Amino acid sequence: MKLKLLLAVMLCFCVAVQAQVSPIQVTKSKIEKDKRKDTELMFTADDGKGGFISARLYRAGLMKMPKGYYIEHYDAALNLVSEYEYEIDDSSIKSLFVKDGKLNLIEYKRNRDTNNNDYNLLTSSLDKLDFSGEGQNIFSVSRKDVKKPFFFAVGFIPIGNLGQVDHDPTGEVYLSQNRNHIAFNFDIKDDKEETHLVKVFDNDLNLVFENEFKQEGVKDNLFHYNSITIDDSNGDAYFLGKLYESRRMKKKGKSNYVYKLYQLNANGTKELSFDTAENFVGSMELINDDENLVCVGFYSEKNDFRYKGTVYYNVNKDDFSVSAFSFNPFTKQFMIDKYGEKRGSRKEKKGKELSNLRYRGLHIGADGGVYFTAEEYYVTTTYGYNGTQNTVYHYNDIFACKINTSGKMEWARNINKRQTTGGNAIDYFSYLSTVKDGRMLILLNGSDKVKKMRDDRIRFNDKRVKKLSLYVVEILPGGEFNYDQVINNDESKVTYKVAEGVISNNYDAVILEGNKGKKKRVVKLTL
Numbered sequence: 001m002k003l004k005l006l007l008a009v010m011l012c013f014c015v016a017v018q019a020q021v022s023p024i025q026v027t028k029s030k031i032e033k034d035k036r037k038d039t040e041l042m043f044t045a046d047d048g049k050g051g052f053i054s055a056r057l058y059r060a061g062l063m064k065m066p067k068g069y070y071i072e073h074y075d076a077a078l079n080l081v082s083e084y085e086y087e088i089d090d091s092s093i094k095s096l097f098v099k100d101g102k103l104n105l106i107e108y109k110r111n112r113d114t115n116n117n118d119y120n121l122l123t124s125s126l127d128k129l130d131f132s133g134e135g136q137n138i139f140s141v142s143r144k145d146v147k148k149p150f151f152f153a154v155g156f157i158p159i160g161n162l163g164q165v166d167h168d169p170t171g172e173v174y175l176s177q178n179r180n181h182i183a184f185n186f187d188i189k190d191d192k193e194e195t196h197l198v199k200v201f202d203n204d205l206n207l208v209f210e211n212e213f214k215q216e217g218v219k220d221n222l223f224h225y226n227s228i229t230i231d232d233s234n235g236d237a238y239f240l241g242k243l244y245e246s247r248r249m250k251k252k253g254k255s256n257y258v259y260k261l262y263q264l265n266a267n268g269t270k271e272l273s274f275d276t277a278e279n280f281v282g283s284m285e286l287i288n289d290d291e292n293l294v295c296v297g298f299y300s301e302k303n304d305f306r307y308k309g310t311v312y313y314n315v316n317k318d319d320f321s322v323s324a325f326s327f328n329p330f331t332k333q334f335m336i337d338k339y340g341e342k343r344g345s346r347k348e349k350k351g352k353e354l355s356n357l358r359y360r361g362l363h364i365g366a367d368g369g370v371y372f373t374a375e376e377y378y379v380t381t382t383y384g385y386n387g388t389q390n391t392v393y394h395y396n397d398i399f400a401c402k403i404n405t406s407g408k409m410e411w412a413r414n415i416n417k418r419q420t421t422g423g424n425a426i427d428y429f430s431y432l433s434t435v436k437d438g439r440m441l442i443l444l445n446g447s448d449k450v451k452k453m454r455d456d457r458i459r460f461n462d463k464r465v466k467k468l469s470l471y472v473v474e475i476l477p478g479g480e481f482n483y484d485q486v487i488n489n490d491e492s493k494v495t496y497k498v499a500e501g502v503i504s505n506n507y508d509a510v511i512l513e514g515n516k517g518k519k520k521r522v523v524k525l526t527l
Contacts, residue, residue, distance in 0.1 A: 326407030411479025
């Protein structure tokens with residue numbers, strides 16, 4: 001039975017109530033036996049004809065180590081057209097894209113003869129996937145130049161450099177929004193200065209530029225890399241990092257760092273600093289499209305691990321300056337959503353700060369506004385009397401908001417959710433968010449009975465994985481929200497991995513993979 005929410009708003013103004021969410025067309029594939037268990041959806045791409053390609057990492061053995069990738073091509077009706085198994089041999093897939101009717105894989109491969117990391121292009125026809133031929137070498141990087149993690153223990157004291165390696169030691173690979181440019185990012189060994197190497201290619205694999213940039217006079221352990229994004233039109237790279245004055249997070253009770261944004265291209269490097277107005281900003285993320293470049297995150301008045309509200313910087317690409325910025329505290333509506341009317345009002349007045357928020361969805365709308373979601377996620381570990389360890393993963397409330405181009409928060413909502421697992425259901429929890437025609441859509445799993453709470457609020461709870469139904473929460477342009485059940489667990493035959501869902505290139509559809517035992521099904525939700 002479809003569930004509908006008529007949300008009575010507790011504020012002094014009246015919010016419109018919607019009877020149901022906008023229509024969603026559901027297309028399901030046949031239920032098939034999954035050839036690989038313990039898989040994780042890593043990459044997808046549109047095939048240009050309404051279908052898509054997926055690459056799932058699969059694991060095997062007692063330690064569940066990565067063993068390879070299972071690549072599948074589905075047509076618009078979700079029929080399996082072709083499949084291919086890529087086995088790992090000192091190698092991995094870093095990304096994939098479709099061009100001129102062919103599927104292209106970006107491959108990392110360790111070359112033991114030359115002691116290099118090789119980056120290759122593997123190409124196959126979409127009609128019959130086959131990557132057994134010789135690939136094209138794009139470039140190579142000496143393993144001696146790239147920083148690698150190490151770890152050992154002296155007695156009970158851990159020693160290593162895990163906190164100083166900025167990312168995957170085999171390099172990060174990014175595709176621009178429409179896959180016109182491909183960027184490679186490496187953390188380079190340098191005992192004296194923070195150094196990164198960024199290479200950007202077009203999708204014909206012509207080198208657009210190579211830029212090795214340094215943070216002069218700054219040792220590696222004082223610079224924390226945040227994120228990177230690539231312009232689709234010209235391949236310009238934007239690199240965000242956090243520069244500390246010393247190893248201390250605080251200095252005289254204030255933040256002890258500044259955020260640095262770098263613009264990298266064939267002409268060199270530009271640098272921009274952000275004034276966080278003495279607030280603590282634990283981390284920020286970059287969002288980029290042809291018109292907009294935005295940094296967004298959370299801020300606090302106490303420390304990096306608490307959150308009072310959102311921080312926003314809008315950067316003008318033409319002159320590389322800040323055109324708008326804001327620090328928006330959590331709204332009264334958000335606090336009521338989360339805690340109820342009386343308790344939420346008290347906490348809002350006291351400036352209640354949150355913790356354990358993890359970015360999950362960042363989008364730029366047609367009007368340039370930023371749609372921003374995060375999840376209350378944390379891990380707890382307990383120990384039994386006999387030394388046994390019990391780890392529990394918590395996937396709780398969802399924070400969602402919209403910030404316009406001037407930095408004003410137009411709305412903020414809290415979706416109450418409580419999901420816990422000992423690890424066996426991680427693939428099925430959390431959520432996926434996207435934006436369509438000014439509406440934010442959040443897909444999540446929950447039990448058939450949505451919990452009714454005080455003050456006309458609801459909460460999505462977990463249940464046995466085999467009994468989870470698929471829901472959509474829709475937040476309208478004015479901030480009102482509804483929810484509906486998209487697929488009931490009794491009719492689905494599988495449970496969908498919402499956190500691994502894939503949004504189509506034109507944002508018209510979401511692809512989800514579902515599993516139950518050895519059964520597998522793919523579903524396409526047309527928005």
